[in-house]
Amino acid sequence: MAILLGIYDNLISAISNFLKDIKGNLIFLIKFSIGAGVGIGSLAFLIKWLLDKFPFFISFFFLGAVIGGIPALYQKTKESSLRISSVLYFLLGLVIVISIGFIPTGNIDVSIGSGVAHYLMLLVTGVVIALALVLPGISTSHMLIVLGMYDSMLLAITKFDVIYIGILGFSTLIGVFLVTKPLEWTMKRFPHQTYCIIIGFVVGSTSEIFRDKILPAVPVNAGFGWWIPSGxxxxxxxxxxxxxxxxxxxxxxx
Incomplete structure (x- = not known):
């Protein structure tokens, strides 16, 4: 959405060059955060209710929204005709996101343990979360589940574990600053390649919609009487x- 609305580049630049114009970048990020907060606060419960009641149909709306954004993303590549290299970069992004979706969960659990080593793992987790937050199409929630952090993070929030939340939040903030600088450089130096890969990321994210929302919503004994009207x-x-x-x-x- 940030890319479609033309603020993704500005958002990345405001973070990676924060110290160059602290006042201007801070104002921009505050405006963005307020808008995001209002959007989440006003629509989160409605979207959750719709997904709980009509997961099959609402997921197709999101699927259409993702596909509908591809033409605008392609314009970002700044090329007039499709090239073989574009397809290769697209496939690279597609394979990366789909591969992440198949990382088995339960084999890693950085939420277990205590002491310095445990908090160092939280710092590493924050960087991984930042990577998922900044790059379009990569699921932050899935990365948390892979790392065994999803449940523990929700528990920490409900129990208001200030130390746990603080370390994870601080490490995520560090990760965002670490990730945005090289990302901004690649977007300026190699816009064609970068946006082709991002398109691959975005298209690859549709696999999660199918896997986690659409397929589980199909009745076990669905016949033509269900498929025709539902389709x-x-x-x-x-x-x-x-x-x-x-x-x-x-x-x-x-």
């Missing part, structure tokens, strides 16, 4: 999501 409704909802993003992308700051 038609899903196509309509997919088109709505696709169209919504196309309309939204017209308000880009680019």
């Amino acid at each position: 038609l409704i899903s196509l309509v909802i997919f088109a709505l999501g696709y169209k919504a993003i196309l309309v939204l992308s017209k308000f880009s700051n680019d």
